[in-house]
Amino acid sequence: MRTSISRALVAAPTAAVITFGGFTGAFATEAPVAAESPVGAVAAQTTPGTDVTAEAARNNYSTAWMWEIRTAFEEVNRRREAAGLAPVVYNVHLSRAAQASANRSGDTADFLPGGSEEPTAPADTPRGMPSGGTYLGQTSITMHTYSHYLDDENHDARETYTGYPDDFEQKVLDPRVTHVGIGGIYVDIQSEDLEVNHLVLDLWQYPESARVLGSHQDPWSADPGSFLPPAASPFADVATDQQFYKEMSWLADRGISTGWDDGTYRALQPINRDAMAAFLYRLAGEPEYTAPAVSPFADVATDQQFYKEMAWLSDQGISTGWTEVDGTRTYRALQPINRDAMAAFLYRLAGEPEYAPTAPSPFADVAANQRFATEMAWLAEQGISTGWTDRTGAHTYRPLQPINRDAMAAFTYRYAATTSPR
Numbered sequence: 294m295r296t297s298i299s300r301a302l303v304a305a306p307t308a309a310v311i312t313f314g315g316f317t318g319a320f321a322t323e324a325p326v327a328a329e330s331p332v333g334a335v336a337a338q339t340t341p342g343t344d345v346t347a348e349a350a351r352n353n354y355s356t357a358w359m360w361e362i363r364t365a366f367e368e369v370n371r372r373r374e375a376a377g378l379a380p381v382v383y384n385v386h387l388s389r390a391a392q393a394s395a396n397r398s399g400d401t402a403d404f405l406p407g408g409s410e411e412p413t414a415p416a417d418t419p420r421g422m423p424s425g426g427t428y429l430g431q432t433s434i435t436m437h438t439y440s441h442y443l444d445d446e447n448h449d450a451r452e453t454y455t456g457y458p459d460d461f462e463q464k465v466l467d468p469r470v471t472h473v474g475i476g477g478i479y480v481d482i483q484s485e486d487l488e489v490n491h492l493v494l495d496l497w498q499y500p501e502s503a504r505v506l507g508s509h510q511d512p513w514s515a516d517p518g519s520f521l522p523p524a525a526s527p528f529a530d531v532a533t534d535q536q537f538y539k540e541m542s543w544l545a546d547r548g549i550s551t552g553w554d555d556g557t558y559r560a561l562q563p564i565n566r567d568a569m570a571a572f573l574y575r576l577a578g579e580p581e582y583t584a585p586a587v588s589p590f591a592d593v594a595t596d597q598q599f600y601k602e603m604a605w606l607s608d609q610g611i612s613t614g615w616t617e618v619d620g621t622r623t624y625r626a627l628q629p630i631n632r633d634a635m636a637a638f639l640y641r642l643a644g645e646p647e648y649a650p651t652a653p654s655p656f657a658d659v660a661a662n663q664r665f666a667t668e669m670a671w672l673a674e675q676g677i678s679t680g681w682t683d684r685t686g687a688h689t690y691r692p693l694q695p696i697n698r699d700a701m702a703a704f705t706y707r708y709a710a711t712t713s714p715r
Contacts, residue, residue: 362475362512365434365492369465369473376466384497385507385515386578387426387474390419391495394431395476419495424581425503426472429496432457432464436490464496472497472508506548507578517543517710528558535560537699540706549575549705560702563629563695570602570626573611573642576705582608590614591621599626611641632678633692635701636668639677639708648674656680657687665692677707 370380418428437454464470477492499505509515520543526533527545535541541558544550549572552558564572574580582605588595589607597603603624606612614624630638640646650670654661659669669690672678680690696704 359512359516361436361477361490361492365475365477365494366473366512368434369494372462372465378466378468379471381465381470381473381496382505382508382510383512383515384423384472384474384505384578385509386421386423386580387419387472387495387497387507388476389474390422390476391431391474391493392476393419394495395478395491395493421577421580422497423499423505423507423578425499426505426581427469427498429467429470429498430464431496432461432494434461434492434494436492438488438490439486465494467496469498470496471499471501472505475512504548504579506575517706520546528552528560529556531558531560535699537703540702541699543706544572544702547575547709550702558698560699561697564698564701565627566624566630567597567599567603567626569630569635569638569701570606570612571599572701572705573638574602574605576709577642580605589622590624590626591617592623593626597626606638609641611638629695631693632690632696633663633665633669635696635704636672636678636692637665639704640668640671643708646671650674655688656690656692657683658689659692663692672704675707675711677704677711 366381366383373380422428435456437456439452439454474495474497475492476495477490480489480491481487482489507515513519520539522533522539522542523546524533526538527542531538531541537560541550541560545552545558550558582601584595584601584604586595588600589604593600593603603612603626607614607624612624614622617623648667648671650661650667652661654666655670655673659666669678669692673680673690678690680688683689
């Protein structure tokens with residue numbers, strides 16, 4: 294393990310716990326969330342029965358953590374530039390797998406001086422990543438920051454030791470590497486006055502001509518909250534001052550929606566279930582997937598538009614479809630999707646996170662025992678749906694109402710800003 298050292302004089306923190314920003318907002322007309330805090334990938338390492346204490350929102354960006362991720366990203370490209378190699382590209386979906394490895398990192402002892410500090414590498418190529426890539430391996434960067442009492446003016450002397458595995462440079466200078474995913478954990482070991490930022494880097498190669506959704510020249514630009522809508526609308530029928538303009542233009546920028554051949558988006562038109570499948574598949578980064586030769590749905594032909602995307606939803610358990618009286622499974626591709634079913638789709642896309650809704654329901658028109666009540670409550674808790682406020686002051690969700698394409702853009706944008714697709 295090779296290290297470098299930097300020193301800084303900083304104001305001592307008033308607490309050992311670090312918190313990360315998240316969404317806040319009030320229920321209102323289905324409108325943008327009040328605070329669009331940046332989001333991304335970070336987890337806190339906590340060990341019961343030890344003096345380790347840290348608080349973080351897994352899969353949420355924070356300003357502090359984005360600095361760490363960006364620092365690691367720039368370190369890789371600084372070394373590649375010095376070696377005359379092309380820079381790598383940051384990818385949010387590859388970062389999902391890197392984060393999973395970081396979450397499996399060792400216990401507290403591994404992060405003390407002399408510990409292993411090595412990433413827990415996946416046994417095989419990570420699954421569900423954008424198609425067309427070759428996995429080249431994994432490396433890590435570990436930053437130890439020691440705090441030493443200096444004076445009574447509430448200042449500490451801080452020393453940071455940055456450690457790299459012995460093969461770090463060999464791996465990041467592999468000329469085949471084109472894309473990187475970065476995840477990490479933060480550990481606060483109070484008895485040692487030690488803070489550890491452990492970053493895991495997954496290295497990938499993609500063909501130059503490949504379309505790799507979720508790729509960005511810089512980690513900051515990957516954050517939906519940093520997206521600035523263009524001055525000229527990407528769609529002929531969407532005005533720049535229209536409700537959800539930012540979210541609809543974000544869909545176009547990220548390649549999630551291409552609109553129609555005539556250049557329109559048709560914002561107030563309900564979104565059909567086949568197009569919604571395409572949206573979610575692209576939101577997940579167009580993962581490697583070969584659609585089966587026999588359709589999982591009796592009413593979806595293998596040569597039908599968006600067949601691959603609908604079959605992927607079935608394969609992932611995101612859509613179960615209907616079981617008809619004759620026992621066949623159907624998807625009803627050209628039927629608009631209702632708001633309750635969309636809640637279920639997004640909840641499953643997120644990996645069905647552990648969640649217990651609190652009573653009463655956040656929506657006056659959603660009963661606690663209603664189908665998809667948990668999923669709709671989860672949308673509200675995550676800030677993905679704000680619902681409506683009616684004339685009596687009650688908050689409603691309108692679960693059986695079809696979701697329009699503009700509101701679908703808002704749901705998709707907020708989902709990307711609060712959670713990572715599996």
